[in-house]
Amino acid sequence: MAVVGASPVTFISESTNPGKQYQIPLWEITITSGVASAATWMTAVGLSGTDESTLVPTLLAGLLHQGLIAVPPS
Numbered sequence: 466m467a468v469v470g471a472s473p474v475t476f477i478s479e480s481t482n483p484g485k486q487y488q489i490p491l492w493e494i495t496i497t498s499g500v501a502s503a504a505t506w507m508t509a510v511g512l513s514g515t516d517e518s519t520l521v522p523t524l525l526a527g528l529l530h531q532g533l534i535a536v537p538p539s
Contacts, residue, residue: 467492468501470534474487477526480514487512496536503527 473488493506503525507517528534 467537468496468534469537470528474503474524474534476516476520478502478512478516479520481512481522483515489521491534494534496529496534499529501529502533 468491471490473490474494475486475488478485479488489503489506493501494501496502503521507521512521521522525534
């Protein structure tokens with residue numbers, strides 16, 4: 466299930482295309498067992514290197530921890 470939040474998650478690439486800005490749509494982010502992921506989106510846009518392995522997972526974990534993205538209320 467997609468997450469809720471205020472806006473798409475935006476970041477600047479460090480490895481795939483350094484300096485390029487990306488936006489992850491909220492509907493592409495899932496939370497499973499307390500872990501936020503955008504794995505399908507990352508594969509679709511061809512994210513690689515530290516963007517895929519560290520940057521996006523760390524960014525999503527921080528947003529989840531701060532309550533800026535969350536599982537939709539049921």
